[in-house]
Amino acid sequence: xxxxxxxxxxxxxxxxxxxxxxxxxxxxxxxxxxxxxxxxxxxxxxxxxxxxxxxxxxxxxxxxxxxxxxxxxxxxxxxxxxxxxxxxxxxxxxxxxxxxxxxxxxxxxxxxxxxxxxxxxxxxxxxxxxxxxxxxxxxxxxxxxxxxxxxxxxxxxxxxxxxxxxxxxxxxxxxxxxxxxxxxxxxxxxxxxxxxxxxxxxxxxxxxxxxxxxxxxxxxxxxxxxxxxxxxxxxxxxxxxxxxxxxxxxxxxxxxxxxxxxxxxxxxxxxxxxxxxxxxxxxxxxxxxxxxxxxxxxxxxxxxxxxxxxxxxxxxxxxxxxxxxxxxxxxxxxxxxxxxxxxxxxxxxxxxxxxxxxxxxxxxxxxxxxxxxxxxxxxxxxxxxxxxxxxxxxxxxxxxxxxxxxxxxxxxxxxxxxxxxxxxxxxxxxxxxxxxxxxxxxxxxxxxxxxxxxxxxxxxxxxxxxxxxxxxxxxxxxxxxxxxxxxxxxxxxxxxxxxxxxxxxxxxxxxxxxxxxxxxxxxxxxxxxxxxxxxxxxxxxxxxxxxxxxxxxxxxxxxxxxxxxxxxxxxxxxxxxxxxxxxxx
Numbered sequence: 001x002x003x004x005x006x007x008x009x010x011x012x013x014x015x016x017x018x019x020x021x022x023x024x025x026x027x028x029x030x031x032x033x034x035x036x037x038x039x040x041x042x043x044x045x046x047x048x049x050x051x052x053x054x055x056x057x058x059x060x061x062x063x064x065x066x067x068x069x070x071x072x073x074x075x076x077x078x079x080x081x082x083x084x085x086x087x088x089x090x091x092x093x094x095x096x097x098x099x100x101x102x103x104x105x106x107x108x109x110x111x112x113x114x115x116x117x118x119x120x121x122x123x124x125x126x127x128x129x130x131x132x133x134x135x136x137x138x139x140x141x142x143x144x145x146x147x148x149x150x151x152x153x154x155x156x157x158x159x160x161x162x163x164x165x166x167x168x169x170x171x172x173x174x175x176x177x178x179x180x181x182x183x184x185x186x187x188x189x190x191x192x193x194x195x196x197x198x199x200x201x202x203x204x205x206x207x208x209x210x211x212x213x214x215x216x217x218x219x220x221x222x223x224x225x226x227x228x229x230x231x232x233x234x235x236x237x238x239x240x241x242x243x244x245x246x247x248x249x250x251x252x253x254x255x256x257x258x259x260x261x262x263x264x265x266x267x268x269x270x271x272x273x274x275x276x277x278x279x280x281x282x283x284x285x286x287x288x289x290x291x292x293x294x295x296x297x298x299x300x301x302x303x304x305x306x307x308x309x310x311x312x313x314x315x316x317x318x319x320x321x322x323x324x325x326x327x328x329x330x331x332x333x334x335x336x337x338x339x340x341x342x343x344x345x346x347x348x349x350x351x352x353x354x355x356x357x358x359x360x361x362x363x364x365x366x367x368x369x370x371x372x373x374x375x376x377x378x379x380x381x382x383x384x385x386x387x388x389x390x391x392x393x394x395x396x397x398x399x400x401x402x403x404x405x406x407x408x409x410x411x412x413x414x415x416x417x418x419x420x421x422x423x424x425x426x427x428x429x430x431x432x433x434x435x436x437x438x439x440x441x442x443x444x445x446x447x448x449x450x451x452x453x454x455x456x457x458x459x460x461x462x463x464x465x466x467x468x469x470x471x472x473x474x475x476x477x478x479x480x481x482x483x484x485x486x487x488x489x490x491x492x493x494x495x496x497x498x499x500x501x502x503x504x505x506x507x508x509x510x511x512x513x514x515x516x517x518x519x520x521x522x523x524x525x526x527x528x529x530x531x532x533x534x535x536x537x538x539x540x541x542x543x544x545x546x547x548x549x550x551x552x553x554x555x556x557x558x559x560x561x562x563x564x565x566x567x568x569x570x571x572x573x574x575x576x577x578x579x580x581x582x583x584x585x
Contacts, residue, residue, distance in 0.1 A: 044115025151442025196437025231276025504538020
């Protein structure tokens, strides 16, 4: 119940008043009178959710509703922010969580603020979401500060660490790291805002596009690139959240770091943002932190772009050295084996693999990946990576950001567009544009947007984006990206506070040997309360556990993340000892 300690002592009356307020303002986007609006591009919206028809955690869907596949986009429905929000929460649960296992997904009443923090003090504008459950106690406040995973929008941490905070009565603030589905369509003179609205293109922006129907995406084309700033963005979101809590509860003592339990948590890129924030936190804002499968870089480790382009070059061939009948989605590779055999031949012709025949060439490609530090368990998931076009998606996005190439002159001729049945760029439909906020992950292919490529003078299409020539071009640019990627490098100085990092040995996107292991080795030397849990059957995407062949070899990371957050909170509130660092079978 919001503000239960400041209203009538009769709990029944208080709940009735909350329900009445929710019925009055449900889905209405009202401005915030007392919020620290100076922090925002425009006053954030404030909506009360009653926990019945709609709620903070599942948008009124519960687990059964989350399991149902989304309907095709509909422009009439998605013109409503309420519908875009419900679809966004639905899609983020389906994209991030293991829904095949019964999960506690109660409907949680409370207040939600949504806005865009203004660019200021060297930081870009970023999406901001503050959720205050009705169980929040302003006399014993706790705040979970998180950044979205991957390149997702503001609801992209809700199914992972956000749900933990809401279920335990903490306010949860989420920053989107200046990413999400901010999309510019110069051909149509339209842009998609951080809240998913379709707007006319700002007259200050030039209208020239790389090719007809080319789309610009925040992660690839944002200026300045936000990756080195993720930690500072997270700190900013936490500081703004405290000011907004003070505004929301004017009769309570001011919310400060000294009287508020503040924990940072995130997974994947969100985990990397958390570890960045700890290093940027000179004033001891955070009491503790949890980071799972973090994309983190330390001295001596290869950059994400380096190992991703190596995989993009070698894995289409190396996959033939796996037992395709025994690995997830191996049957799809077997059905298209001709393409993979041709890839091996091209590698051999360029002197990049050894072997007199395709089998020996594939074995050599696999050995090169193993020598780079990838585990055999991670390579078993190679067919999934290839089916998702994962390596090209990552490298094509990061290279534009690192090299700061203008959208009209993309590196390796790679662009982003909706495509027709032949893989050629086409215009987005009205319903597709409105669905980007909900369906998109911030990195193509996503929400109907695909990677397309074409050398100078050649019309781009999807097939060229996935070609050997494109992979070779992206790999050749690796040395040029090194300095930009190293701007996010950390010293692994967490401060003396409870910090738990988790990572799966089978992570096929962010290899544990390149990220959490070297980070943990350094962090433990400086922080006696640092713990590292290596999950032997953990991999990067819990949602993939629904695929055939994933179980029992792989397990969800989320239960371990929940336990780690509980452990950090018990340590902070009761002095309970943290579990030791361990390899967890």
